[in-house]
Amino acid sequence: MSNENVTIERVVAGGDGMARLADGRVVFIGGTITGERVNVEITTNKKDFARGNVVEILDASPHRVAPPCKFVSAGCGGCSWQHLAVAQHMPTKVAIVQEALRRTAKLSPDQVDELVKTGGQVSSQASRTTLRMAVLPSGKLGFRRAASNDLVETSPCLVAHDALNELIASAKVKNAAEVTLRCGASTSERGVWLHDEHGRGQITGLPSDVGVGVEALVHEVVAGVRLRVMMTSFFQSSHEAAELLVAAVRDAAGDRSLSGIDGRVIDAYGGVGLFAATLLSADVPVTVVESSESSCRDAVVNLTQHLVQTRDTSEPSEIVNSNVEQWKPVEAGLVIADPARTGLGPQAVSRLAATNAKRIVLVSCDAVAGARDLRLLIDAGYELEQTTVLDLFPHTPHIETVSALQRRA
Numbered sequence: 001m002s003n004e005n006v007t008i009e010r011v012v013a014g015g016d017g018m019a020r021l022a023d024g025r026v027v028f029i030g031g032t033i034t035g036e037r038v039n040v041e042i043t044t045n046k047k048d049f050a051r052g053n054v055v056e057i058l059d060a061s062p063h064r065v066a067p068p069c070k071f072v073s074a075g076c077g078g079c080s081w082q083h084l085a086v087a088q089h090m091p092t093k094v095a096i097v098q099e100a101l102r103r104t105a106k107l108s109p110d111q112v113d114e115l116v117k118t119g120g121q122v123s124s125q126a127s128r129t130t131l132r133m134a135v136l137p138s139g140k141l142g143f144r145r146a147a148s149n150d151l152v153e154t155s156p157c158l159v160a161h162d163a164l165n166e167l168i169a170s171a172k173v174k175n176a177a178e179v180t181l182r183c184g185a186s187t188s189e190r191g192v193w194l195h196d197e198h199g200r201g202q203i204t205g206l207p208s209d210v211g212v213g214v215e216a217l218v219h220e221v222v223a224g225v226r227l228r229v230m231m232t233s234f235f236q237s238s239h240e241a242a243e244l245l246v247a248a249v250r251d252a253a254g255d256r257s258l259s260g261i262d263g264r265v266i267d268a269y270g271g272v273g274l275f276a277a278t279l280l281s282a283d284v285p286v287t288v289v290e291s292s293e294s295s296c297r298d299a300v301v302n303l304t305q306h307l308v309q310t311r312d313t314s315e316p317s318e319i320v321n322s323n324v325e326q327w328k329p330v331e332a333g334l335v336i337a338d339p340a341r342t343g344l345g346p347q348a349v350s351r352l353a354a355t356n357a358k359r360i361v362l363v364s365c366d367a368v369a370g371a372r373d374l375r376l377l378i379d380a381g382y383e384l385e386q387t388t389v390l391d392l393f394p395h396t397p398h399i400e401t402v403s404a405l406q407r408r409a
């Protein structure tokens with residue numbers, strides 16, 4: 001292993017700082033900030049790049065802060081940007097998105113400057129209403145250490161909603177490796193799901209209001225609409241995140257009420273129907289395409305009005321339990337697509353483009369996968385009008401973007 005002094009050129013997707021070694025290769029170093037000079041110990045040597053750990057910070061950034069969470073010094077790897085001042089999270093995320101649009105979406109610097117906008121940011125503490133946590137040998141809950149399988153007990157967790165911190169403090173788990181905790185910030189309902197392959201998991205120490213198991217559910221109110229969310233269904237990481245995202249998608253869709261949409265709306269990767277239920281009036285025909293069975297069950301409840309009001313028309317609303325890649329496209333006026341971290345990829349892009357929708361709103365939770373999808377959509381005949389960067393995961397490098405695309409004439 002060798003050491004070298006380097007200067008961090010920028011923070012890249014994934015959250016590490018990037019610098020150049022004397023031999024010209026780039027090196028990626030966690031826990032560093034643009035402009036800092038550090039002594040790095042190289043831990044991985046590849047032909048084109050290296051990875052390393054900070055041995056000493058020689059010139060610290062003015063944006064370096066003491067981690068606000070006490071479990072960072074105990075090794076918790078849950079929030080890897082606690083060394084970076086909260087005020088710098090958004091500008092750093094915007095810079096990562098701009099770089100992805102230049103490199104991966106192949107947009108010009110001028111286009112990127114014009115198209116990328118700064119969106120909303122959730123509170124940096126006590127916001128998360130869904131958390132997946134690991135179970136320590138003691139039965140208490142915690143997170144993995146950075147780059148390790150070792151676990152650290154984390155009670156209270158800085159980013160967890162107070163209603164979840166109560167559970168983290170009191171719960172004791174047996175025979176399960178991981179647990180999902182969820183609360184409805186607007187309803188105070190709480191649920192716990194043990195990830196135990198053989199169904200032998202046990203949890204004790206919970207207050208009596210907490211639902212347990214795969215059939216447990218909570219409700220959350222977003223944009224004034226009450227939504228059912230089972231423990232096994234996907235939901236946004238916090239109530240604030242869901243509100244910000246719904247508002248950003250509404251803005252990108254280009255019609256504030258979305259009642260005058262010309263044609264069907266496709267809510268692809270629709271989850272429990274968050275966007276369809278909050279953005280569309282019940283007479284707008286909508287197709288939710290979603291691979292998870294429990295999310296589809298929730299969507300049927302959350303979209304009852306939509307399913308009833310369009311049942312007797314030639315354009316009924318529907319919930320389709322399918323992968324988007326296998327779904328048979330139908331004509332649409334608007335597509336909203338919110339894929340998992342891996343993005344859409346060519347197969348899903350070709351299905352969505354085959355709807356001939358005038359407008360596509362793409363929600364991406366990975367800057368590089370999102371930029372790859374934008375390139376595919378541009379090549380499929382769409383023009384990018386705007387990409388809004390949201391900070392929905394405080395103290396982490398996770399980035400959410402909402403992009404508006406219009407079909408070229």
Ligand SMILES: C[S@@+](CC[C@H](N)C(=O)[O-])C[C@H]1O[C@@H](n2cnc3c(N)ncnc32)[C@H](O)[C@@H]1O
Binds near residue numbers: 235338340
């Ligand atoms: C990022 S979540 C978005 C859910 C919803 N739009 C929301 O905001 O609550 C992605 C959703 O896509 C679903 N999913 C993952 N892969 C899929 C696929 N290939 N086809 C359809 N749905 C998929 C997941 O179950 C999850 O509900």
